Amino acid sequence: MLKQIFPNVAHIWPQFVQSIWETIYMTVWSSVIAGVLGLGIGIVLVITQEGGIAEDAYVYSLTDKVVNLLRSIPFIILLAVMFPITNFIVHTTVGTTAALVPLVVGIFPFYARQVQNALLEIDPQVIEAARSMGSGNLEIIFRIYLREGLPDLIRASIVTVISLIGLTTMAGAIGSGGLGDVAISIGYARYQNDVTIAAMLVILIMVFIVQFAGDWLAKKTVHL
Amino acid sequence: MADSEKPIIDLQDVSVTFQSSGKQLHAVNKVNLQINKGDVYGIIGYSGAGKSTLVRTINLLQKPTSGNVIVGNQELLKLSNPELRQARKKIGMIFQHFNLLNSRTVLGNVEYPLLSQRISKADRVAKAKKLLDLVGLSEFERAYPEQLSGGQKQRVAIARSLANDPDILVSDEATSALDPKTTDDILKLLKRLNEKLGLTVVLITHEMQVIKSICQHVAVMDDGKIIERGDVAKVFSDPQQALTQNFVDSSANVTEALAQIKADQSLQALSANERLLFLKFRGQATKESLISDLTELYKLKANILFANIERISSTSIGYLIIILSGQSKQLADGINFLNQHGVNVKLLATEKKGEQTNVKTNIS
Known part of the structure; x- marks a missing residue:
């Protein structure tokens, strides 16, 4: 059946399967790295802003500006701009590992903003109550912010991972490998539309799985 | 301390x-x-x-x-x-x-x-x-x-x-x-x-x-x-302080009662021998029968519109809003009598406006 509907996909089947794994590889690793970075910077934004538990106008404004700057660079340009830096960090500019560098830089500012917004949802009076109980800043971050904000953080993470899957395909334009690469270099360049459509379908399935798993998790953490 | x-x-x-x-x-x-x-x-x-x-x-x-x-x-x-x-x-x-x-x-x-x-x-x-x-x-x-x-x-x-x-x-x-x-x-x-x-x-x-x-x-x-x-x-x-008084009064619903009575036109239309009074009793005064004394000693009639007693630990504070009626000489004497017994008397309304200021200076 595969041969009838997707003849060209069947023809490159091993490469197609390989590209699925490459997309998963890029998504998972850049999620993990950008997740840690974005979470950290989101927390810095929340605690250093005016009225935050570690208010610091200088740190806040610097962080805020860096995040804004990085967010305003279009990803396709970021890919090109990052070439020398990528080369310096991973000693290559092609392949999935090389793609991780621009992917992380492209997504962590976005995630940091999402984290910031999620944590700002927490009632400042709850933070004040924690301070009245003698909680220190680290305690407030780990036991209040990250815990009370968990449902919103999970939702923010779903949105981010889904955006990231989109970015991995764009990285295909510079030869990162993965489904985007297959769709562009084979489906688009050789007019093999069935390859493009197959790549799209696999990506849709990935997005659905992330969305479904995330919603389920978020629901589990809300106690009404 | x-x-x-x-x-x-x-x-x-x-x-x-x-x-x-x-x-x-x-x-x-x-x-x-x-x-x-x-x-x-x-x-x-x-x-x-x-x-x-x-x-x-x-x-x-x-x-x-x-x-x-x-x-x-x-x-x-x-x-x-x-x-x-x-x-x-x-x-x-x-x-x-x-x-x-x-x-x-x-x-x-x-x-x-x-x-x-x-x-x-x-x-x-x-x-x-x-x-x-x-x-x-x-x-x-x-x-x-x-x-x-x-x-x-x-x-x-x-x-x-x-x-x-x-x-x-x-x-x-x-x-x-x-x-x-x-x-x-x-x-x-x-x-x-x-x-x-x-x-x-x-x-x-x-x-x-x-x-x-x-x-x-x-x-x-x-x-x-x-x-x-x-x-x-x-x-x-x-x-x-006035603010403290305010808290006490509103707690006894006096503020509300006063506002209602002031808004009631029929109560403002008093005849010459009527006085609308706000009385505040404190401590000992709440235990005496001053209103019945008014009737006996000065032949005054008291129509009670509002009454409440606020108890603050062992002290009681009584509030009365009454229309007192009788002859004007006896009205003045009666109000004097209340003042002498430690009752705070405030005149809310009389028949005419000119008269109101007169009596007010008289009792305060």
Whole structure:
């Protein structure tokens, strides 16, 4: 059946399967790295802003500006701009590992903003109550912010991972490998539309799985 | 201070000034406040009076712009951060909106302040359970805050505030979001904790009823200053300030009654030998039969429109709004008689406007 509907996909089947794994590889690793970075910077934004538990106008404004700057660079340009830096960090500019560098830089500012917004949802009076109980800043971050904000953080993470899957395909334009690469270099360049459509379908399935798993998790953490 | 013992809370010349768009706002203006151990001290005032800001200086949630904060012999402003956190653990605090952690169970909320203590999990859980038992919520330990009523949430907050065995409990409008019955239950609980644990309670409110039901001492706050303070019975039975009087009157529903009577046109249309009077009796005067004396001695008739007695600890304050009718000479004599017996008489209306000012100077 595969041969009838997707003849060209069947023809490159091993490469197609390989590209699925490459997309998963890029998504998972850049999620993990950008997740840690974005979470950290989101927390810095929340605690250093005016009225935050570690208010610091200088740190806040610097962080805020860096995040804004990085967010305003279009990803396709970021890919090109990052070439020398990528080369310096991973000693290559092609392949999935090389793609991780621009992917992380492209997504962590976005995630940091999402984290910031999620944590700002927490009632400042709850933070004040924690301070009245003698909680220190680290305690407030780990036991209040990250815990009370968990449902919103999970939702923010779903949105981010889904955006990231989109970015991995764009990285295909510079030869990162993965489904985007297959769709562009084979489906688009050789007019093999069935390859493009197959790549799209696999990506849709990935997005659905992330969305479904995330919603389920978020629901589990809300106690009404 | 009459007590030789040092006060547990000693706020000296505390000021808090906020800057907002170039203007300086003196939320708290050079306040001195001493609260003794074991006291239930109420701070009453309307919103914006600065009472919330003032009590937040007790645990330095709000740093004073100037002044000194001494709690349990410690000068809080001189403490290092870790020392201050330790000091805060001995000052429990509850809030109007409870401020519970929605991601944790009721038990988890009470355990929270103990997470930073070096005690075993079993000890922590045992202590939290004991506290929930103390506030009467044992069967709800597995519930989440969102599943509880307001009164139950406040009980959880109280249990949580007691987890570190504080010496002081600060209540920031803790009953303002609750209905009267629940308010009463929570106040009773606070009183019980005060008696049972020797907890010093500082509570702020805009409701006189709250002060009357559990406080021993009260401070009346207005515009960042304490304008009147002392023993609850003394302050409210003989208010020196108009604002204090205002709280007493509205608590006895007098303000409402006066407004209604003033709005009633039929009551304004008095004949020449009628007077609409507002009488306030205090202490001994409430126990004498002055109204029947008026009838017997001066042949005056009293038509009672409103009557209420407000009891503040052992002192009673009576309020009467009456229409007194009789001959004008006897009316004047009768009013004089009331004045002599310690009744505060205020003339609300007579037949003509010119006459009203005359009589007013006569009686006041």
